Amino acid sequence: QRLSDSASAYQRTTMGVLRLAFLSTATLELFASLSIAMIALYLGLGLLEQLPWDKGQAPVTLTQAFFLLLLAPEFYLPLRQLGNDYHAKQKAEAAATALLEIFNTPTQDTQTASKDDAIQSHLSIVKTQSTSLLTFQALSWQQAGRTRLAPISNHIREGERIWLSGESGVGKSSLLHLLLGFEKGYQGECFVYHEPFSTLDIAQWRGRLAWLPQTPEWVNGNIRQNLLLGIQPPSEQEIQTALEKSQCADFIKALPAGLETKLTELGTGLSGGQMQRLSIARALLSNADVWLLDEPCSGLDEDTANAVLETLNSVSKGKTLLVVSHDTHPISWADRHWNLTHGGLHEQSIQAIA
Numbered sequence: 001q002r003l004s005d006s007a008s009a010y011q012r013t014t015m016g017v018l019r020l021a022f023l024s025t026a027t028l029e030l031f032a033s034l035s036i037a038m039i040a041l042y043l044g045l046g047l048l049e050q051l052p053w054d055k056g057q058a059p060v061t062l063t064q065a066f067f068l069l070l071l072a073p074e075f076y077l078p079l080r081q082l083g084n085d086y087h088a089k090q091k092a093e094a095a096a097t098a099l100l101e102i103f104n105t106p107t108q109d110t111q112t113a114s115k116d117d118a119i120q121s122h123l124s125i126v127k128t129q130s131t132s133l134l135t136f137q138a139l140s141w142q143q144a145g146r147t148r149l150a151p152i153s154n155h156i157r158e159g160e161r162i163w164l165s166g167e168s169g170v171g172k173s174s175l176l177h178l179l180l181g182f183e184k185g186y187q188g189e190c191f192v193y194h195e196p197f198s199t200l201d202i203a204q205w206r207g208r209l210a211w212l213p214q215t216p217e218w219v220n221g222n223i224r225q226n227l228l229l230g231i232q233p234p235s236e237q238e239i240q241t242a243l244e245k246s247q248c249a250d251f252i253k254a255l256p257a258g259l260e261t262k263l264t265e266l267g268t269g270l271s272g273g274q275m276q277r278l279s280i281a282r283a284l285l286s287n288a289d290v291w292l293l294d295e296p297c298s299g300l301d302e303d304t305a306n307a308v309l310e311t312l313n314s315v316s317k318g319k320t321l322l323v324v325s326h327d328t329h330p331i332s333w334a335d336r337h338w339n340l341t342h343g344g345l346h347e348q349s350i351q352a353i354a
Contacts, residue, residue, distance in 0.1 A: 021083075021087055024083050024086065024087075028079055028080055031079060032076040032079045032080050036072045036073060036076060039068065039069070039072045040069060040072075043060065044065075046065070047060075047062060047065055102182065105184070132156060132158075132191075132193075133156055133157060133158045133160075133192065133320055134155060134156040134179075134191070135190070135191040136152050136153055136154055136155065136190055137153050137188055137189040139151065139152050139153070139175075139186060139187070139188035139189060139190050140186065140187045140188050141174055143185065148171055148174045149171030149174040149175055149186070150170050150171055150341065150345070151344050152175070152338075152344060153344075153345065154345055154347070158320055159319070160335050160336065161316060161320070161321040161323070161334045161335045162322045162337075162338055163323055163336070164323065164325075164339075165324075166340035166341060167341070170341055170342055171340065172294075172324040173295075173324060175322075175340075176292045179292060180206070180211060180292065181200075181202045207288075208288055208289055208290050209290050209291075212276075212283060212291065212292070212294070212296055214295040214296075214298040215299075216267070216278065218263055218264065218275075219265065220263070220264055220265060221262070221263060222257070222259065222260045222262055223252065223255075223258075223259050223260070223261050223263055224239075224259040224260060226263055226282070227242075227281060227285060230286075234285055239259075242281045242285045243281055246278070246280040246281035246284060246311060246315060247307075247311050248274070248278055248280075248281050251274055272299055272300050273300055276296055276297075276308050277311060280308075280311060280312065284315060290319070290320045290321075290322075291316060291319050291322070293322070293323040293324065293325075295326070296308060296309075296312065296323065296325070297309065297329040305329050309333075313333045337349070
């Protein structure tokens with residue numbers, strides 16, 4: 001029923017947008033066409049010397065009339081373009097509204113528990129795990145009566161690489177979203193070293209993170225611009241080193257324009273494996289020490305997935321990794337394997353899975 005309601009709402013919204021788009025475009029096209037037709041009528045009557053107010057005389061020659069008719073569509077082109085610009089403005093406003101919700105997200109958690117109580121609770125958790133970078137204590141997330149994340153209790157040490165698996169819907173991706181700081185209202189506790197997650201300087205924490213989603217995000221521009229988006233510009237040598245480590249150097253050299261090759265939001269012209277390797281290169285250039293990866297092999301064939309995982313193995317040594325991946329793409333080089341179920345988090349042997 002929820003899926004049906006969602007699809008119906010999406011259909012109504014889409015058709016409403018299309019109705020407005022077609023009506024506005026048709027209106028502007030009508031005015032432009034009528035304007036050009038009026039010019040053609042004026043020139044035609046003028047050449048026939050039949051203008052009501054100037055009979056027996058032609059205001060222009062035949063050559064001039066043809067020239068003006070050729071210019072008329074170009075003259076009214078901005079009127080046609082107005083419709084496209086208006087819809088682009090509407091899209092930008094919608095995107096800005098969504099971004100403002102993120103920018104206005106409070107960085108302080110609104111839980112009623114005091115900071116001192118949280119610290120005391122935390123000290124009881126981490127005194128046996130003093131080297132932990134992340135500590136989870138009964139961390140869960142419920143929203144509108146639905147469990148988004150099953151309760152988990154564990155810790156991640158600095159430089160440790162964790163493979164998180166589990167069936168769909170238990171909250172693997174939700175855990176990553178919580179760690180990115182985009183979600184609030186979770187239950188339980190999460191700590192970074194000795195500090196509760198709710199009191200962190202979220203901007204400083206995100207500066208330590210590299211986020212590799214299932215489908216890498218790109219912007220219209222060239223490969224170089226996408227690699228350097230949002231980071232301090234590195235040297236050419238650092239760029240080349242990152243490309244070589246991520247195994248991007250060879251296929252980029254084969255492109256006609258190299259790093260200046262144009263890239264669309266969908267990564268047109270590159271394969272899934274190449275796009276994932278580019279996202280790894282981008283993570284390397286960010287100098288982040290904590291990597292969060294959500295299904296890096298999603299949509300890749302087995303050989304390409306294995307090649308991407310091998311690349312990750314070689315470049316992520318010394319980094320703290322939490323990588324979500326199904327059992328169909330086992331990560332044998334991980335230090336620990338967590339299996340998340342609706343009943344909670346269970347640690348499994350890497351050797352047994354491999």
